[in-house]
Amino acid sequence: MYAVAVVVVAVVVVVAAVVAVAVPVVVAVVVDNRRPHYNEPFFLQWHITDKCPLNCKHCYRDLEKNDLDFETLLSVLDKFAEFLKKIRKKGRIQFAGGEPLVSPYLIPLIKESVKRGFPVRILSSGVTLTEEKARKIYEAGCSLIQISLEGGCDKNDEIRGTGNFDMAINAMKAAKANGIEVTVSMTVSKSNLNNIDEVYEIAKENADRFVAARLIPVGRGGEELGDQLLSKGEVKSVLKKLKKYREAGVIDVPMRDPLWGAMNLNEFFPPKCNIVTGCSVGYNGITIESNGEIMPCRRLPIVLGNILENDLVEVWKNSKVLNDVRDRDNLKGECGSCRIKWFCGGCRGIPYGLEGDYLGEDSQCFRMHLNEKITAFFKPESKKNKGE
Ligand code: SF4
Numbered sequence: 001m002y003a004v005a006v007v008v009v010a011v012v013v014v015v016a017a018v019v020a021v022a023v024p025v026v027v028a029v030v031v032d033n034r035r036p037h038y039n040e041p042f043f044l045q046w047h048i049t050d051k052c053p054l055n056c057k058h059c060y061r062d063l064e065k066n067d068l069d070f071e072t073l074l075s076v077l078d079k080f081a082e083f084l085k086k087i088r089k090k091g092r093i094q095f096a097g098g099e100p101l102v103s104p105y106l107i108p109l110i111k112e113s114v115k116r117g118f119p120v121r122i123l124s125s126g127v128t129l130t131e132e133k134a135r136k137i138y139e140a141g142c143s144l145i146q147i148s149l150e151g152g153c154d155k156n157d158e159i160r161g162t163g164n165f166d167m168a169i170n171a172m173k174a175a176k177a178n179g180i181e182v183t184v185s186m187t188v189s190k191s192n193l194n195n196i197d198e199v200y201e202i203a204k205e206n207a208d209r210f211v212a213a214r215l216i217p218v219g220r221g222g223e224e225l226g227d228q229l230l231s232k233g234e235v236k237s238v239l240k241k242l243k244k245y246r247e248a249g250v251i252d253v254p255m256r257d258p259l260w261g262a263m264n265l266n267e268f269f270p271p272k273c274n275i276v277t278g279c280s281v282g283y284n285g286i287t288i289e290s291n292g293e294i295m296p297c298r299r300l301p302i303v304l305g306n307i308l309e310n311d312l313v314e315v316w317k318n319s320k321v322l323n324d325v326r327d328r329d330n331l332k333g334e335c336g337s338c339r340i341k342w343f344c345g346g347c348r349g350i351p352y353g354l355e356g357d358y359l360g361e362d363s364q365c366f367r368m369h370l371n372e373k374i375t376a377f378f379k380p381e382s383k384k385n386k387g388e
């Protein structure tokens with residue numbers, strides 16, 4: 001009897017030792033093998049000017065900044081090219097503002113970027129895009145422009161200012177007539193939730209692509225924008241709508257929101273956790289402001305340094321904010337305990353805009369109630385409590 005007990009104890013000790021050693025090793029291997037999996041090149045969202053003739057309600061611009069001169073902008077471009085070489089990634093540049101179309105340097109910068117091998121695109125409201133300007137942009141090497149639209153004429157102009165709707169439509173036509181692909185981009189809030197179909201119809205008629213993004217409460221609209229944020233259910237209904245458009249296949253409907261992945265994953269058995277995707281902060285893009293400030297994302301406006309003074313590689317590798325966000329085990333609240341956080345990560349701009357905590361939970365996530373159910377499913381004691 002004594003011998004059996006000794007054997008049992010020995011077996012238990014050995015099994016415990018193997019588990020104690022093996023589990024951390026397996027976890028370490030999985031974590032070490034985690035690889036970013038983003039389908040697009042590393043992007044630079046480059047705000048080449050802070051100037052803009054519009055005054056949109058949900059604008060993310062804050063205090064006015066001084067623009068850089070052309071020579072300095074060129075040095076920013078070279079620094080970005082050098083950075084990509086060092087981190088061994090292919091890049092893309094999206095020119096933004098303010099309004100990039102009003103910058104006298106837009107076309108020369110497109111040319112210089114293309115010369116360095118970067119695909120480029122413009123993020124714009126469409127204001128001032130004449131046929132002639134569109135032709136010059138195309139000839140410079142840019143064949144994609146994103147134009148914002150928030151609804152039909154009345155709703156759009158209520159948000160973006162009187163006359164903007166007509167300007168945006170004219171800009172789409174001018175771009176298309178000159179061989180430039182058009183993406184219509186909508187920022188969805190409570191105010192224009194019921195205008196999505198309308199914008200999609202306009203996009204079908206005038207554009208090649210339709211994207212809709214959630215409103216993020218940052219910038220000069222600040223706290224008041226909090227009231228305009230979609231509820232969890234509304235976010236889900238928007239994504240479902242986009243899915244329907246996408247399946248219809250009339251125009252391209254990219255799904256950029258990290259919650260898109262969350263909607264489509266098998267909640268209980270997500271695929272292997274060695275892939276990182278979803279929010280691209282710290283993984284696949286960076287923002288440079290019109291005064292050279294470096295930010296993780298324009299919707300996560302935390303200044304990490306200034307490209308004119310700081311080495312971008314150094315910032316990329318050593319920024320506390322980027323490192324914090326990169327390791328999604330740092331996330332808090334529901335995102336922290338979520339089984340698919342490495343696929344999604346939530347939008348970091350939401351908790352930052354609402355609470356000032358870039359690691360907080362994305363409170364617009366419609367999976368949150370699911371997370372509770374899943375946790376319960378994997379905890380036998382909670383089943384027992386329910387008498388199952
Ligand atoms: S809880 Fe956070 S990480 Fe999980 S799906 Fe929702 S937003 Fe994504």
Ligand code: SF4
Pocket residue numbers: 257258278279280281297298299300346347348349350
């Ligand atoms: S913070 Fe939000 S907007 Fe920025 S990359 Fe992440 S998900 Fe996209």
